[in-house]
Amino acid sequence: MAGSADPRTRCGIDTVEVARMARLLRESPPDDLRTIFSPEELYDVGDGPGRAAGLAARFAAKEACLKLFPRETSLALIGPEDFAVTRDGYGAPRVICSPRAQALLDRHRCGAIALSLTHDKASASAVAVAEPIRTEVPLAGKLIYHLLPIRRRIILTNLRRVFGDFLPEAEIRSLAQAHYAHLARLVGEFLAFPWLSPNQQGARGRVENIEAIFRAHARGKGVLVLTGHFGNWEVATAAVIANYPQYRGRIHFVRRPLHPAWLDALVTRRFRRAGFGVLPKKGSLNAILDRLAAGDVVVFVFDQHASGSDGIPVEFFGQPAGTFRSLAIIALATGAPVVPATCWREPDGRHVLRFEEALPPIECEDVDEAIRRNTRTYNAALERLVLRHPEQWFWVHRRWKHSS
Numbered sequence: 001m002a003g004s005a006d007p008r009t010r011c012g013i014d015t016v017e018v019a020r021m022a023r024l025l026r027e028s029p030p031d032d033l034r035t036i037f038s039p040e041e042l043y044d045v046g047d048g049p050g051r052a053a054g055l056a057a058r059f060a061a062k063e064a065c066l067k068l069f070p071r072e073t074s075l076a077l078i079g080p081e082d083f084a085v086t087r088d089g090y091g092a093p094r095v096i097c098s099p100r101a102q103a104l105l106d107r108h109r110c111g112a113i114a115l116s117l118t119h120d121k122a123s124a125s126a127v128a129v130a131e132p133i134r135t136e137v138p139l140a141g142k143l144i145y146h147l148l149p150i151r152r153r154i155i156l157t158n159l160r161r162v163f164g165d166f167l168p169e170a171e172i173r174s175l176a177q178a179h180y181a182h183l184a185r186l187v188g189e190f191l192a193f194p195w196l197s198p199n200q201q202g203a204r205g206r207v208e209n210i211e212a213i214f215r216a217h218a219r220g221k222g223v224l225v226l227t228g229h230f231g232n233w234e235v236a237t238a239a240v241i242a243n244y245p246q247y248r249g250r251i252h253f254v255r256r257p258l259h260p261a262w263l264d265a266l267v268t269r270r271f272r273r274a275g276f277g278v279l280p281k282k283g284s285l286n287a288i289l290d291r292l293a294a295g296d297v298v299v300f301v302f303d304q305h306a307s308g309s310d311g312i313p314v315e316f317f318g319q320p321a322g323t324f325r326s327l328a329i330i331a332l333a334t335g336a337p338v339v340p341a342t343c344w345r346e347p348d349g350r351h352v353l354r355f356e357e358a359l360p361p362i363e364c365e366d367v368d369e370a371i372r373r374n375t376r377t378y379n380a381a382l383e384r385l386v387l388r389h390p391e392q393w394f395w396v397h398r399r400w401k402h403s404s
Helices: 018-027 030-034 039-045 051-066 070-074 099-107 139-147 152-163 169-195 198-203 211-217 233-243 261-274 285-293 326-334 367-388
Strands: 010-017 083-087 093-097 110-119 123-132 205-208 223-227 251-255 276-280 297-301 311-316 319-324 338-345 351-355
Touching: 010 018, 010 051, 018 051, 018 123, 030 039, 039 051, 039 083, 051 083, 051 093, 051 110, 051 123, 083 110, 093 099, 093 110, 099 110, 099 367, 139 169, 152 169, 169 233, 198 233, 205 233, 211 223, 211 338, 223 326, 223 367, 233 261, 233 338, 233 351, 251 285, 261 276, 276 285, 285 297, 285 326, 311 367, 319 367, 326 367, 338 367
Parallel strands: 205 351, 223 297, 223 338, 251 276, 251 297
Antiparallel strands: 010 123, 083 093, 110 123, 311 319, 338 351
C-alpha cells in the first residue's frame, strides 16, 4: 500500500568501476585483499576473467551496507570487512555480518539486510535495504504498562540509555510494554513448570551450539559460563539435562539470594531437583575452584550492579557500570574458558538456550588492567546477547545505579 513504508527503513546504493577493481588486483598484494574480502568471497569469484567484476560487485555491496549507517561509518566503528557477501541455496546474494555489524543492526532494530547486485563490463552496482523490526506487543504488556507500572520509570530509563540515540520514543515504549508481557509469561511459566513431567519439561526447550561447551570442556580446566537475566533459564536449561544427562549435577549457578527468604528456598530447591547446583555469590570462591578442578560448569549471572570491592566501573552500552570483577579473576587464575550463553522464548512458546564460542582471554603484565580488559570483553558479549531479544532481558535492574 502506498505510503505504508516504515520511515525507519534504510537503503544504501553504491557503484564501483570494474577497471578500478582490476587495477587493485594487479597492484595490491594478496594480503591487502584479505583485509577487505573474506576467504569465501575470494574463493567464490574464482581466478577467471570475471574475477574483477565479481569482486567489484561485492565491494559495491559492502559500501552500500556501510551507507546504511553513515554515522558509525564516519566514526570508523564499522568498515567494509564487517560485511561479507555469500549466496544462498538458490544463488541469491546474502549478507553475512560480523559480530559488531550485527550488534549495530540489532541496536537499530533492523532485520537482515536484503541485497541486490548487478554488473556489466564497465561497472558493478549494489543496493542494500535494511527494514526495521516491528516490536509485537501483546495485550497483557499494554495493560500492565498502563495499569500496573511496577518500576516503569527504571525500565524506560534503561531502555533510553541503550536505544535513545537509535530508536524513536514510541518504539522504546513498545519495547517496555513487550518486556512487561515477557515478565507476565515468566510468572505463569514459573507456576506451571513444576507440574510438567520431565519429558514435557525437556520438550519445552532446545539447545543450540552445545558443541561450544564440548570444545571448552576439552581443555580440561572446567568451564565458566557468562550469562545474564535472559528469557526463562529454568525452562531453557531443562533441555540440557533432558538431552545431555551427563551434565546432571555438573552445572552450578553462582547467584545472589532472593528476597523474601521463602522464595530463595523455593528456587534453590527447584534448581537442585532439576539437577543443578547453587553456589552463593559471597564466600564461595573455594567451592567454585573445586568445581572447576573437577571439570564442572560454573554459571555466572553477570548483569547485575556490583559495588564496593566486588566491582569495578566498566563500560556497558557506552556508559560506566559497576561490574563484578570475580569472573575475570577466576578465569585468569585457573585458565578456565569463558563461554557466553543466552536463552529466549520463541513465538511458539518454546525456549532456546544457545552457547557462543569461548572468549579469548586478554593477558597483561598489569593484573588490574587484565581484569578490566577482560571484564569489558564480558560486558561487550552481554551487549550482543541483550540486543538479540531486548524485550526478554531484565530491564527492571538498576544496572547503571550510580551513572547520571
